[in-house]
Amino acid sequence: MSKPQSAEINARCLMCGKTYEVPGDHKDYKKLTEQKIDPTFICDQCNYRVRHEADEQKKPKKPI
Numbered sequence: 001m002s003k004p005q006s007a008e009i010n011a012r013c014l015m016c017g018k019t020y021e022v023p024g025d026h027k028d029y030k031k032l033t034e035q036k037i038d039p040t041f042i043c044d045q046c047n048y049r050v051r052h053e054a055d056e057q058k059k060p061k062k063p064i
């Protein structure tokens with residue numbers, strides 16, 4: 001029996017609209033396989049950007 005080693009799923013990023021091949025070890029992979037039609041997720045880049053922006057907003061702004 002051979003395992004599906006290079007399991008990938010095509011998913012579209014909700015934020016940038018790009019389609020990515022999400023590898024089987026991605027944290028959202030399982031979630032994506034459950035979305036039968038047009039699987040969507042937030043890609044790593046957008047994830048990072050969102051988190052980064054959230055951090056920026058949390059920081060108190062210094063008055064210049």
Ligand SMILES: [Zn+2]
Pocket residue numbers: 013014015016017018042043044045046047
């Ligand atoms: Zn994206």
